[in-house]
Amino acid sequence: MMSLSRASLVSWGTSLGRAGVVSVSLWLEPATAGAQVPGTPIDLRCEYLTNPLGLDAPRPRLTWRLRDSRRGAAQAAYQLTVGTDSLAVAQGKSPGWASAKVASAQQLVTYGGGALRPFTKYYWRVRTWSSLGARSSASQVASFETGLMSQANWQGAWISDTRDVALRPAPYFRTTFEVPRGLKSARAYIAVAGLYELYINGRKVGNHRLDPMYTRFDRRTLYVTHDVTPYLRPGENAVGVLLGNGWYNHQSTAVWYFHEAPWRNRPAFCLDLRLTDTANKVTTITSGLNWKTALSPLVFNSIYTAEHYDARLEQPGWNTAEFDDAKWKAVMPRAAPSARIVAQAMQPIRNVEAIPTKALAKLNDTTYVFDLGRNISGVSQLRAQGPAGTVLRLKHAERRYPNGHVDQSNIDVHYRPTDKSDPFQTDIFTLGGKGQETFIPSFNYKGFQYVEVTSSRPLALGASSLTGYFMHSDVAPVGQVQSANPTIDKIWWATNNSYLSNLFGYPTDCPQREKNGWTGDAHIASETGLYNFDGITVYEKWLADHRDEQQPNGVLPSIIPSNGWGYEWGNGPDWTSTIAIIPWNIYLFYGDSKLLADCYGNLKRYVDHLEARSPTGLTDWGLGDWVPVKSKSPVELTSSVYYYTDASILAKAAKLLGHPADAAHYSALAQKIRAAINAKYLDRQTNLYGSGVQTELSVPLYWGVVPDELRAKVAANLARRVAADNYHLDVGLLGTKAILSALGENGQADVAYRLAAQETYPSWGWWMANGATTLYENWPIDAKSDISMNHIMFGEIGAWLYKGLGGIKPDPQQPGFKNVLLAPHFVAGLDHFEASHLGPYGLIRSAWKKNGAAISYTVTVPPNATATLLLPVATGQAVYEAGKPLAASLGGIRAVKATGQLQEYQLVAGTYQLDIR
Ligand code: BGC
Numbered sequence: 001m002m003s004l005s006r007a008s009l010v011s012w013g014t015s016l017g018r019a020g021v022v023s024v025s026l027w028l029e030p031a032t033a034g035a036q037v038p039g040t041p042i043d044l045r046c047e048y049l050t051n052p053l054g055l056d057a058p059r060p061r062l063t064w065r066l067r068d069s070r071r072g073a074a075q076a077a078y079q080l081t082v083g084t085d086s087l088a089v090a091q092g093k094s095p096g097w098a099s100a101k102v103a104s105a106q107q108l109v110t111y112g113g114g115a116l117r118p119f120t121k122y123y124w125r126v127r128t129w130s131s132l133g134a135r136s137s138a139s140q141v142a143s144f145e146t147g148l149m150s151q152a153n154w155q156g157a158w159i160s161d162t163r164d165v166a167l168r169p170a171p172y173f174r175t176t177f178e179v180p181r182g183l184k185s186a187r188a189y190i191a192v193a194g195l196y197e198l199y200i201n202g203r204k205v206g207n208h209r210l211d212p213m214y215t216r217f218d219r220r221t222l223y224v225t226h227d228v229t230p231y232l233r234p235g236e237n238a239v240g241v242l243l244g245n246g247w248y249n250h251q252s253t254a255v256w257y258f259h260e261a262p263w264r265n266r267p268a269f270c271l272d273l274r275l276t277d278t279a280n281k282v283t284t285i286t287s288g289l290n291w292k293t294a295l296s297p298l299v300f301n302s303i304y305t306a307e308h309y310d311a312r313l314e315q316p317g318w319n320t321a322e323f324d325d326a327k328w329k330a331v332m333p334r335a336a337p338s339a340r341i342v343a344q345a346m347q348p349i350r351n352v353e354a355i356p357t358k359a360l361a362k363l364n365d366t367t368y369v370f371d372l373g374r375n376i377s378g379v380s381q382l383r384a385q386g387p388a389g390t391v392l393r394l395k396h397a398e399r400r401y402p403n404g405h406v407d408q409s410n411i412d413v414h415y416r417p418t419d420k421s422d423p424f425q426t427d428i429f430t431l432g433g434k435g436q437e438t439f440i441p442s443f444n445y446k447g448f449q450y451v452e453v454t455s456s457r458p459l460a461l462g463a464s465s466l467t468g469y470f471m472h473s474d475v476a477p478v479g480q481v482q483s484a485n486p487t488i489d490k491i492w493w494a495t496n497n498s499y500l501s502n503l504f505g506y507p508t509d510c511p512q513r514e515k516n517g518w519t520g521d522a523h524i525a526s527e528t529g530l531y532n533f534d535g536i537t538v539y540e541k542w543l544a545d546h547r548d549e550q551q552p553n554g555v556l557p558s559i560i561p562s563n564g565w566g567y568e569w570g571n572g573p574d575w576t577s578t579i580a581i582i583p584w585n586i587y588l589f590y591g592d593s594k595l596l597a598d599c600y601g602n603l604k605r606y607v608d609h610l611e612a613r614s615p616t617g618l619t620d621w622g623l624g625d626w627v628p629v630k631s632k633s634p635v636e637l638t639s640s641v642y643y644y645t646d647a648s649i650l651a652k653a654a655k656l657l658g659h660p661a662d663a664a665h666y667s668a669l670a671q672k673i674r675a676a677i678n679a680k681y682l683d684r685q686t687n688l689y690g691s692g693v694q695t696e697l698s699v700p701l702y703w704g705v706v707p708d709e710l711r712a713k714v715a716a717n718l719a720r721r722v723a724a725d726n727y728h729l730d731v732g733l734l735g736t737k738a739i740l741s742a743l744g745e746n747g748q749a750d751v752a753y754r755l756a757a758q759e760t761y762p763s764w765g766w767w768m769a770n771g772a773t774t775l776y777e778n779w780p781i782d783a784k785s786d787i788s789m790n791h792i793m794f795g796e797i798g799a800w801l802y803k804g805l806g807g808i809k810p811d812p813q814q815p816g817f818k819n820v821l822l823a824p825h826f827v828a829g830l831d832h833f834e835a836s837h838l839g840p841y842g843l844i845r846s847a848w849k850k851n852g853a854a855i856s857y858t859v860t861v862p863p864n865a866t867a868t869l870l871l872p873v874a875t876g877q878a879v880y881e882a883g884k885p886l887a888a889s890l891g892g893i894r895a896v897k898a899t900g901q902l903q904e905y906q907l908v909a910g911t912y913q914l915d916i917r
Contacts, residue, residue: 054225194267388433591816
């Protein structure tokens with residue numbers, strides 16, 4: 001089975017092309033491809049994960065793709081087999097659930113068999129029938145394993161070492177246990193309030209980082225499942241746990257009062273280690289009062305600031321069976337942090353990329369500045385050797401002062417330290433004096449490019465002493481852009497860097513100053529994320545966080561998760577429309593309505609609240625066009641447009657999910673809001689909204705508020721406005737989301753491209769020209785406030801490259817790219833562009849190249865999908881396939897209609913080489 005792991009991508013993050021931009025070749029055919037019959041189902045996933053462990057979902061979703069490059073390939077039928085006996089499943093005879101042969105093109109099916117049992121591995125297989133011939137082909141066998149499924153199945157007790165929230169060192173916990181002969185498999189289920197590292201017999205289990213993901217701990221706590229079979233041995237074994245504070249016990253003090261969170265307590269955990277022998281006898285080793293605890297050498301840890309480690313306090317072998325724990329203390333029983341302990345079913349955070357030091361400056365005998373050459377979220381690992389007690393301070397920053405020292409003044413502005421013991425983004429590593437020593441934080445990450453290392457004694461360090469690790473939720477790349485313009489390619493790369501830097505189990509605004517789950521930043525960036533990364537599991541988790549945070553009256557906080565901050569500021573519809581926009585985008589990109597259904601009641605309550613407080617249809621609740629270049633647009637205009645968007649999405653969701661009365665009510669509401677906006681802001685004489693600045697025209701255009709018959713006129717006004725602004729942006733966060741598509745989709749694609757490719761201030765290209773490797777928070781590179789250098793809030797351009805140049809969009813009528821909408825724009829000033837996206841059905845590719853007045857256009861429509869292609873064909877030109885007029889070509893492409901210079905075609909699956917000449 002071909003899995004979409006990073007390993008199946010060629011040279012991601014390694015080969016540097018022009019402009020230092022990563023060039024990526026997409027999705028190599030797996031080595032076994034030749035052996036497979038066309039039409040074979042591949043990429044089997046359960047809950048969007050490959051062979052996951054520890055699922056709680058009572059009816060998990062099963063998905064697959066087809067390997068089939070034949071023109072017109074489609075799935076005529078499928079049959080699923082699910083059972084606990086892998087051999088029987090492989091032969092298609094399961095005593096579990098076998099669906100009938102279903103005549104359907106569906107590749108997303110919800111498990112429909114009997115109740116799943118907890119702690120059970122299920123195998124599954126799908127057989128499909130192709131529309132091209134009677135032969136069927138079966139997939140290889142995949143699996144999913146259930147976890148606890150119910151609170152009642154936990155055996156362990158919640159334990160900690162104390163309730164003292166001010167105690168700084170992180171606690172160790174340990175116990176030993178016997179593993180009987182004939183062990184077949186072992187699973188660790190660990191639920192934690194805080195963060196953890198789990199060790200068995202001295203080895204750290206797994207490669208996840210910062211587990212479990214951040215939730216509102218007092219409403220929902222996540223547990224993680226590990227396969228620990230390979231860590232165990234017959235006889236005596238030891239299990240050790242190191243607990244970190246994370247967001248649970250926030251000891252650093254900043255303006256959001258996380259140190260006053262209602263759930264705050266000393267971290268605690270509950271562990272069930274389930275051993276199954278070959279006779280299927282189960283023994284469960286649990287956390288409980290037989291465990292012992294001691295303080296660790298991790299003398300301080302803060303998710304927000306840094307970590308302090310004193311190697312002199314190490315207790316070698318603390319997590320092995322041989323260790324003498326006679327001096328360790330008794331543990332303390334604790335209550336579970338919430339009544340809902342649920343599975344963490346999502347891509348974990350990992351150290352995804354190792355970044356070597358690019359340049360090292362030695363400022364003096366005790367001061368070195370390491371430069372990674374790019375801005376990342378993550379940690380640095382330091383190797384050093386020196387006398388015991390030597391103190392190394394690793395100060396992380398995004399920029400430097402002219403004198404070479406690092407400068408944190410752009411990112412430490414919201415930090416309110418009470419003393420000097422917890423410096424911002426500064427790890428403190430005290431050497432144990434035992435030769436070469438290595439330090440890497442366990443429970444913290446930062447945003448940085450530079451690390452200034454100062455030591456209390458002169459120390460010899462070299463470039464190889466420090467390595468950066470780019471950490472983020474390890475979502476697989478599913479998109480690629482490549483063009484004839486290196487600036488565009490670099491903007492795409494930098495946008496992805498900022499997107500990933502802001503994905504840590506929930507989307508954040510910036511990885512350094514805040515790490516807050518700002519709702520506005522996240523819905524703006526959600527399409528950028530979904531075109532480029534397989535992010536559904538993170539968004540589904542984050543929308544569950546929304547459901548936890550919503551107040552009974554429907555109100556959501558501006559940051560999610562939240563300790564209570566944000567219900568009073570910044571949470572108007574321009575930000576918290578995440579509850580509508582993200583489930584809707586997931587539906588469009590994955591063709592999966594589950595998230596929409598899960599959030600339906602919440603969205604309804606949210607819109608009802610807006611309706612109650614905005615009887616006229618207009619609302620000025622919101623922050624407005626955040627961090628604009630210069631012009632301010634009325635908050636009432638932009639917030640009302642988001643209110644309209646929410647009501648429209650709710651109406652569509654109601655229709656889809658079978659609530660006709662709601663559909664009627666909310667579409668009438670949407671029309672009322674639209675009419676109110678147009679009555680107040682649209683001048684039907686001039687076709688301008690408000691004073692006609694960029695955001696005022698873009699936002700109503702993009703979100704469909706402009707009356708159809710006026711769209712082209714308003715867009716022409718917008719194009720004139722942009723020309724008057726000398727083809728430079730004059731927008732903030734809300735305008736950035738809208739402007740490129742508002743132009744491109746309404747006849748002004750050349751103007752959109754000019755704006756997107758602009759290289760002087762203010763523009764994305766201006767940042768690139770000044771060496772940016774991520775996106776910034778403010779347009780001027782020398783602004784005085786709002787100056788994080790790794791913000792995703794201006795990141796819509798990453799999605800627009802796919803939509804506006806490649807022209808790849810999901811079709812709301814057949815979501816999940818079942819039918820792909822293709823409307824490439826061969827814009828002036830660009831000779832070549834290509835975009836690929838790996839959607840639920842397979843790879844979609846849209847690539848064009850100019851040759852004088854002729855265009856060569858290559859498109860791939862994945863198997864079992866179709867496409868509607870809108871092709872710009874100039875008067876006097878015609879379309880050929882592989883050199884032949886379309887009528888004589890291979891078939892599969894059908895002319896539908898022509899409107900002016902736009903020709904519409906309908907395509908079946910396959911790759912088409914079209915020439916327009
Ligand atoms: C964050 C933004 C966020 C904004 C809302 C800032 O501090 O960094 O990205 O959306 O506040 O006001």
